[in-house]
Amino acid sequence: MRIWKVMLICSLLYLLTLPVESYTYPEQSSTNYIILNLSLMPEIIEYGGKASGFIYLTDVNGKPVLAEDDVRIHLSHSPDIVSIPEEVVIKANDFYTVFEIETKDIGEASITAAIKSTSLMHREQNITKALEIVDTNIQYSQGDVEDIRVEIESLTGNFIMLTDSELPLLIVIKDNYGRYIPAPHDLQIKLSYSAELITLEYNPYIPKGSSYIIAKVRSYNLSGIAYITAKIDIDGKEIVTSTSISITSDRASRLEIHVMPPLIGKGFIPIDILIITTDSNGVPVPADRDIIVKVTSSSPSLSRLDENSALSKYIIRKGEYSISIREYGMFTSTGRVSISVSASGMVGTSATLDVVEPLMDNNSKIKERVLKLFMPENIAERGIITGVYQSYAVEYDEDDCPRLQDITMQEGMHVGMVDISSVIDECKNEGYIVHNIDLLDQGGLYPISNVSINRAYVTISNALVDVVANNVVNNMYGVITIKGNGSSGRGGDVTVTVNLQGVGNATSTIHVVGNRIPDRTITTLHETPSEYHIFVTTVEYGNRPVRTNMQYIVNPLAIKLDMEGSSYAMIVIPKDSIRDRRLSIMPIGIDVNDTLAAHMELTNDSFDVKLMLPFTTIVPIKNEYRIGYVQLFKDGMIYTASSDINIRITSSSDNVLINNAIVRKGSSYAQFTLTIGNLLREDSVKLSIPDKGIEAEINIVLLDLDEPNIIAYSNNTNDSIEVRIYTRKGANIVWGDTSNYIEKDHSAIRVDGKGFYARALLKPYHDEQLDIVASIVAPGYRIYNINQSIYKFIPYVEEDGNTYGALNLSVKRTTLYAGIAGYIEVVVNDIHGNPVSMAKVNVYGNDDVEILTNTLYTNDDGIARIFIKAMKDSTINMDVSKAGYTTSTMQVPITVTIQQENDGTKIDMVQYILMSTSIGGVASILIFMLRSRRNYRDGEEE
Numbered sequence: 035m036r037i038w039k040v041m042l043i044c045s046l047l048y049l050l051t052l053p054v055e056s057y058t059y060p061e062q063s064s065t066n067y068i069i070l071n072l073s074l075m076p077e078i079i080e081y082g083g084k085a086s087g088f089i090y091l092t093d094v095n096g097k098p099v100l101a102e103d104d105v106r107i108h109l110s111h112s113p114d115i116v117s118i119p120e121e122v123v124i125k126a127n128d129f130y131t132v133f134e135i136e137t138k139d140i141g142e143a144s145i146t147a148a149i150k151s152t153s154l155m156h157r158e159q160n161i162t163k164a165l166e167i168v169d170t171n172i173q174y175s176q177g178d179v180e181d182i183r184v185e186i187e188s189l190t191g192n193f194i195m196l197t198d199s200e201l202p203l204l205i206v207i208k209d210n211y212g213r214y215i216p217a218p219h220d221l222q223i224k225l226s227y228s229a230e231l232i233t234l235e236y237n238p239y240i241p242k243g244s245s246y247i248i249a250k251v252r253s254y255n256l257s258g259i260a261y262i263t264a265k266i267d268i269d270g271k272e273i274v275t276s277t278s279i280s281i282t283s284d285r286a287s288r289l290e291i292h293v294m295p296p297l298i299g300k301g302f303i304p305i306d307i308l309i310i311t312t313d314s315n316g317v318p319v320p321a322d323r324d325i326i327v328k329v330t331s332s333s334p335s336l337s338r339l340d341e342n343s344a345l346s347k348y349i350i351r352k353g354e355y356s357i358s359i360r361e362y363g364m365f366t367s368t369g370r371v372s373i374s375v376s377a378s379g380m381v382g383t384s385a386t387l388d389v390v391e392p393l394m395d396n397n398s399k400i401k402e403r404v405l406k407l408f409m410p411e412n413i414a415e416r417g418i419i420t421g422v423y424q425s426y427a428v429e430y431d432e433d434d435c436p437r438l439q440d441i442t443m444q445e446g447m448h449v450g451m452v453d454i455s456s457v458i459d460e461c462k463n464e465g466y467i468v469h470n471i472d473l474l475d476q477g478g479l480y481p482i483s484n485v486s487i488n489r490a491y492v493t494i495s496n497a498l499v500d501v502v503a504n505n506v507v508n509n510m511y512g513v514i515t516i517k518g519n520g521s522s523g524r525g526g527d528v529t530v531t532v533n534l535q536g537v538g539n540a541t542s543t544i545h546v547v548g549n550r551i552p553d554r555t556i557t558t559l560h561e562t563p564s565e566y567h568i569f570v571t572t573v574e575y576g577n578r579p580v581r582t583n584m585q586y587i588v589n590p591l592a593i594k595l596d597m598e599g600s601s602y603a604m605i606v607i608p609k610d611s612i613r614d615r616r617l618s619i620m621p622i623g624i625d626v627n628d629t630l631a632a633h634m635e636l637t638n639d640s641f642d643v644k645l646m647l648p649f650t651t652i653v654p655i656k657n658e659y660r661i662g663y664v665q666l667f668k669d670g671m672i673y674t675a676s677s678d679i680n681i682r683i684t685s686s687s688d689n690v691l692i693n694n695a696i697v698r699k700g701s702s703y704a705q706f707t708l709t710i711g712n713l714l715r716e717d718s719v720k721l722s723i724p725d726k727g728i729e730a731e732i733n734i735v736l737l738d739l740d741e742p743n744i745i746a747y748s749n750n751t752n753d754s755i756e757v758r759i760y761t762r763k764g765a766n767i768v769w770g771d772t773s774n775y776i777e778k779d780h781s782a783i784r785v786d787g788k789g790f791y792a793r794a795l796l797k798p799y800h801d802e803q804l805d806i807v808a809s810i811v812a813p814g815y816r817i818y819n820i821n822q823s824i825y826k827f828i829p830y831v832e833e834d835g836n837t838y839g840a841l842n843l844s845v846k847r848t849t850l851y852a853g854i855a856g857y858i859e860v861v862v863n864d865i866h867g868n869p870v871s872m873a874k875v876n877v878y879g880n881d882d883v884e885i886l887t888n889t890l891y892t893n894d895d896g897i898a899r900i901f902i903k904a905m906k907d908s909t910i911n912m913d914v915s916k917a918g919y920t921t922s923t924m925q926v927p928i929t930v931t932i933q934q935e936n937d938g939t940k941i942d943m944v945q946y947i948l949m950s951t952s953i954g955g956v957a958s959i960l961i962f963m964l965r966s967r968r969n970y971r972d973g974e975e976e
Contacts, residue, residue, distance in 0.1 A: 067094050070107070070159040072147045073648035074135070075663045076703050078166040078672055081140050083701060085165055088648035088661070089122060089147050090130035098129040098653045100737065100814050102763050108148045109133065115143040115167060127764060127813060129653055132661075137167045150886050158855070170674050170702070182215070183208055184223075184266050186249075186277045189558045189571045189579075189602055193279045194315075196550065196578050198255045201279065202571060202602045204560070205236070205264050206246040212670045214245040214560075221266050223247060228260035231281055240266075246560060248604075257283040282578070284550065286311040286321050288381040293373050294408045294422035295511055297450070299392030299483030300365050304507050305336075307359040308420050309375050310410065311350055315576030317547055318355055318414035325350040325377050327357065332372040333389075335363030339373070355417030358515075360507070365389045368451040390450020391470045392483035393427055399469050402428040404479065405490075407532050407540035409516075412575070413499060415548035416520035423490055423532045423540060424511040425482045429474040435461035438472050449473035450480065487512060488535055495529040496627075498546045518546055525553040525575065526629045547575035552582050555632040557619060564609055566636055570595055570619055571602040584630070589618045612636055635725060641666040641673045643681060643723055645730045652734050653814040654713040662721070664695045665703040672702040681706075686720040690734070710734065713813070739765070739810055739818045743788065746804055748827040755796040755827065759820070761810050763790040770807025787872045787891075787916035840865060841873060841914050841922040849929045850904055855886060857899045858926065862892050862914055869896025873916040882908040883928060904930050 073088045089107055091099040105124040111117075117136040124131045135145070148160035187204045195201040205223055209215050221240040227233075236249035251262070263276040290310040298305065309327055313319045327348040329339045338361055342348060350357045365371075368389050376382030393399065409421035437457040443449065450470045461468045471480040486509045492501050494516075503515035516530065525546045533539040547553060552572040560567040568588075574580045579601035586595040588605065595603040615636040620628065646663040664681045666673040681695040681704065689711045695704040717734045743760040754776060759767055765782045769775065778794035785791070796804075803823050810818040842863045850856040862873045873892045877900050879885040886901035902910065908928050915921040 068092070068099050069094065070147060070149055070161055071649070072145070072161045072163050074145065074163050074165050075646055075648050075661075076644075076665045076672075077164070078168060079137060080170045080672060080674055080702050081137055081167050083137055083167075083703070085135040085137070086648075086705075087118065087133045087135055087145060087147075087163075088130055089124065089133075090649055091124065092129075092649075092651075096651065097735065098649070098651055098737075100127055100129050100653060100655070102126060105149065107131075108150075110146045110148070112141075112143040112145075115139045115141050116145070116165065118145065127655060129655075129814075130649070135165060140167050140169050142166050168672065170672065182266075182268060182273060183210065184264050184273050184275045186262060186264055186275060189569050190556055190573055190577060192577060193277055194576070194578050195251065195253055195279060195281055196574075196580070197253055197257055197281055197283050199253055199550075199579065200581060200601050201251040201253075201579050202569070203249045203251060203262075204246045205240070205249055207240065207266070208245075213668065216243045216245055216562075217241065218268075221268065224265040224267075225249065225262060226265075227251075227262045228258075230254075231256055231258050231260040232262075232279070234262070243562075245562070251279065253281050257281050282314050282576075284313045284315075284317065284319050286319050286325070286380070287314050288312045288316070289327070289375050289377060289383055290316075290318075290410070291373065291375045291383055291385045292408075292410050293385040293387045294420070295406075295424045295481065296386075296408065297388050297390060297424075297448070297481045298365065299390055299450075299481060300368060301392060301483065302362060302364050304360055304362045304510065305387060306420060306422055306507070306513055307361065307373065308356060308410065309348075309350070309359070310356045310417070310419070311354075311380075313576070315578070317574070317576045318412055318417050320353050320355050320414070320416075321350045323352050325380065328376050329359065330374050333363065333365070333369075335365050336361055336371070336373070338362075355414045356419060358418075358420050370448075370451070388448045388450065390448055390481070393469060393471055393480055395482055395485045397427075397469065398467055399433070399471055400427040400482065401430055403482070403537045404428060405532060405534050405537045405540040406479065407530065407542045409530065409542045409544055412545045412547050413516065413518050413528075415498075415518045415525065415546055415551060418502075418515065418517045419544070421514050421516065421530065421542065422511050423514070423534065425485050425487060425534070425537050426479040427471060427482050429471050429476060429478040429480065431472075431476045433467070434472040435464065435466035435468050437461055437464075438468070441473065443473070449478075483510075485510065487537075490532045490534040493531045493533075495531075496526070498526055498528050499544070501530075516544070520548075525551055526627060545575070550574055550580045552580060552584060552630055555586075555619060555621070555630050557632045557634050559634065559636075566607045566609060566612075568605050568607065568617075568634075569602055570604070570632070572597065572630075573601075584626075585622050586619050587622050589620060590614050591617065595619070607636075641668045641675075643667070643726045643728055645683075645721060645723055645728050647721075647730055647732055650730075650732050652708075652710075652732060653737060654710050654715075654734055655813040657710050657713065659708045659710070660705055662692070662695070662706040662708060663703055664697065664706065664723070666697060667702075674700055674702050681723060682725060684722045684724055686722070687717050689715055689717055690719045692721060708732070714817070736816045737814055739812060739815045742810060742818065742820065744806055744820065744822055744824065745788075746806075746824045746827050754798055755804065757794045757796060757804075757806060757824075758784075758791040759794075759806075759808065759810070760789045760791040761818075762812050762815070765790075765792075765810050765812040765815075767792040768809040768811060769794060787874060789872070840920040841870060841916065842867075843912075843914055843922050843924045845924070845926050848926060849931055850902065852905055852930050852932050853903065855901060855903045857901045858928075860892075860898050860900060860912065860914070860924075860926075862896045862898070864919070869894070870916060870919070871896060873898075873914050873919075875900070876913050876915075877902075878911045880908060880910075882906055883910055885910070902928070904928055906930050 069092050071090050071092055075086050079085045093099055101124050103126050107122050109118050115138055117138055119133055122131050122133045143165045144162055146160055146162040150158055185206050187206055189202045217240045219242045223238055225234055233252050234249055237247045240247050258281055260279045266273045290312050292308040294306045310318055311321050326346050328343040329348055331339050371387040372384055374384035404426050405423055406426050407423045410419050413419045437460055441454055443452050458468050487506055489506050490512055492504050492514050499516050499518050502517050506512050525548050527543050527545055529541055529543050531541045553575045554573050556571045558569040571579055572582050581599055581601050582597050583599055584597050593605055597603055617634050619632040621630045644665045644667055648661055675697045677699050679697045683692045683706055685692045691709040693707050695706040697704040716736055719732050721730045745758045747756040761782050769778050774797045776795040779792035782790045782792040803825055806822045808820045844861045846859040848858050862870045864870050871892055871894045875890050875898045877885050877888050884903040890898050892898045907930050910926050913921055913923045
């Protein structure tokens with residue numbers, strides 16, 4: 035028994051050493067390489083639903099490819115879970131096909147699309163995608179503890195709060211799919227937390243039938259990171275979760291710097307620097323002490339900043355929000371200047387200033403002027419900031435010197451810093467005035483130097499701020515000073531408008547933020563089978579909840595909310611009482627505005643929507659494409675509608691219409707159709723679900739036809755002329771002036787060795803030049819217009835004529851390996867031994883040979899590769915034809931082997947099968963080994 039084990043192991047190892055057959059495919063450019071793609075819509079589906087599989091062809095750049103002939107794709111799948119057809123076909127002149135997927139069970143199904151090597155694909159391809167089928171009716175049952183988990187959620191969406199404030203949390207229970215589930219009975223919650231930082235106020239039980247409790251976190255006047263853990267005991271099993279809360283202070287801890295204007299020309303130039311104190315969240319706050327600020331610069335031109343900093347001249351006083359500095363510098367070269375700010379106990383920062391070649395006010399390059407306004411984004415409710423307005427020139431490309439195109443720029447470098455001296459003289463000799471502004475694109479802006487600027491008019495959109503100063507600095511730019519008046523105790527947006535005579539106007543929006551004042555209202559919806567629970571939370575600019583006494587009215591339900599010194603309020607609305615489901619939570623009271631308003635929409639089902647497309651590029655070969663999908667999600671899982679839901683979908687293009695998608699009761703998804711009007715128009719279309727703020731983009735593109743081959747045949751001037759236009763199969767031909775035409779084809783459906791063509795017969799023509807005017811029109815392609823003159827006429831040859839004699843055939847490489855796809859090469863020459871290209875090769879097999887490429891054409895070397903697969907010796911037949919030649923036929927014997935001949939061992943497949951049948955597989959392998967040149971004796975190799 036031991037020797038047989040050794041022999042069996044040796045035989046198996048020997049088989050593993052057999053070489054694997056490898057072969058190459060015809061060379062082709064990357065742009066002609068066609069890829070098989072598969073998309074499943076949707077990728078996750080409820081049990082009992084039907085998904086769709088989309089198979090489509092693209093090139094390597096993802097652009098659709100239209101099939102010239104029908105393309106057959108084989109499908110395989112997980113038969114226990116889904117049911118699909120065995121084969122689908124991409125029809126000729128289309129780029130995709132779709133098949134239905136029927137669900138049979140729960141789980142993950144693998145679906146594979148495969149295509150054999152063809153003249154289109156050149157190689158075998160397969161692609162596999164997974165479809166997940168889930169049960170949406172999972173319910174918790176007593177004792178099924180593994181299906182429950184506990185989580186901590188924040189009503190603000192994050193776990194950040196201020197010192198001495200509050201943060202409302204929800205302690206919720208969910209199933210393993212992330213869906214809220216009702217408690218099977220009263221569940222006791224045990225919470226532990228960082229008692230030195232926070233305290234908690236909560237109900238220790240989640241009531242039976244509910245899925246959450248509210249926990250109100252209150253922080254002390256200490257910053258840090260607190261933890262909270264939540265434990266639930268169900269049927270003797272403890273379920274635990276935890277989270278952490280970042281408690282931040284609104285004390286001044288950071289510095290923010292603004293350098294204005296950000297672009298200046300060389301020379302003796304002033305700049306304005308604004309430094310603002312903020313808290314750790316970037317919210318402007320007053321200094322809680324005198325802060326000595328150090329300002330430094332990377333340029334010697336601003337050395338006074340360093341000198342004054344050394345003397346501690348820059349101080350932000352306690353209670354102030356900012357400091358403004360004006361400094362002058364002699365800038366003699368272009369470049370980027372860095373200005374940094376720091377202070378003891380603060381986080382510093384820096385800003386940059388670009389010094390560019392000056393554009394003088396009298397330069398002829400200035401054809402149009404515009405005004406720009408530079409301001410910080412935020413201002414504290416009682417803070418002070420400055421802004422700068424500056425005059426800019428608009429670039430016009432028509433007066434640019436072409437030699438400037440040879441100038442290269444470093445990435446990120448402003449055009450005003452680029453050295454253009456190498457082309458200035460040449461451009462001047464050609465009559466051009468040259469300046470760095472020419473390096474900008476059309477419409478670009480460039481700062482104007484030494485401009486005599488007047489003081490502008492400044493207006494503001496509301497009373498949250500006041501303009502306290504407006505001055506012009508050295509006739510170069512204007513500076514405005516704005517102060518928050520703090521009268522309303524609230525934030526909001528303010529639009530500042532600057533209007534300058536002879537230049538124009540500019541606007542900038544600044545946001546007024548306050549120390550613990552409401553900046554935004556957040557709504558959170560929690561849903562039970564019969565009720566909506568709506569939480570309304572007020573947050574400040576840093577998205578941290580703030581306590582307030584604000585009041586709201588919920589329209590149109592006429593429900594009044596009073597925060598009563600808290601950061602949130604809650605309302606409960608029975609589902610059956612809702613008629614108008616669009617709710618507006620509006621702040622009410624003296625001197626409030628709608629910037630704190632919140633809006634939400636309630637539906638019979640509270641859900642998120644996903645907008646899906648199997649591909650993002652369409653070739654318009656037809657008007658309707660039923661390819662779009664919407665799917666409902668809730669808590670990260672698909673959600674089946676409890677009633678029919680109409681999803682409104684809009685299109686950004688007047689050429690593409692979208693029908694609404696209706697998700698039927700009990701389903702999570704629905705299809706919708708794109709209808710294209712003009713099939714000859716390219717477009718980039720944005721699809722939107724406006725009620726959900728969801729968008730997707732699809733591109734409609736036309737393909738380019740290959741350049742047609744046009745040939746005119748005629749024997750003499752007294753014969754009619756045949757014109758052939760070789761182009762894409764089935765393309766329509768619209769001929770031009772047809773007065774001399776005897777007959778004409780309207781589509782390219784004829785075929786010869788050169789390809790598909792349309793023919794026209796013309797009356798005898800006596801001029802040496804023949805003008806051909808026509809248009810090629812094919813669905814999905816741009817119109818190709820022909821206006822070509824032909825001077826040489828080819829002697830006419832009948833299609834079945836024998837002008838050039840017979841085709842000589844020979845075959846190379848006729849030995850294949852059993853069961854492995856390989857190829858043989860047929861070589862086609864004329865009677866002179868020259869290779870014949872575009873000869874058509876038809877191949878015919880039998881039951882013993884699988885032909886993978888039945889019809890193909892020879893390349894420029896007269897060679898065609900025929901891909902086949904065989905299990906035993908056999909023969910194939912072929913005929914080769916081309917217009918003007920005699921058709922040739924040939925029978926080719928195929929030899930099948932299971933090992934390469936250069937190993938010195940060869941056994942044909944028939945012998946191997948006979949041995950395997952008569953004496954068994956292991957014995958046949960051993961005999962095969964004994965026939966090799968290796969002899970084993972006593973475990974040693976000779």
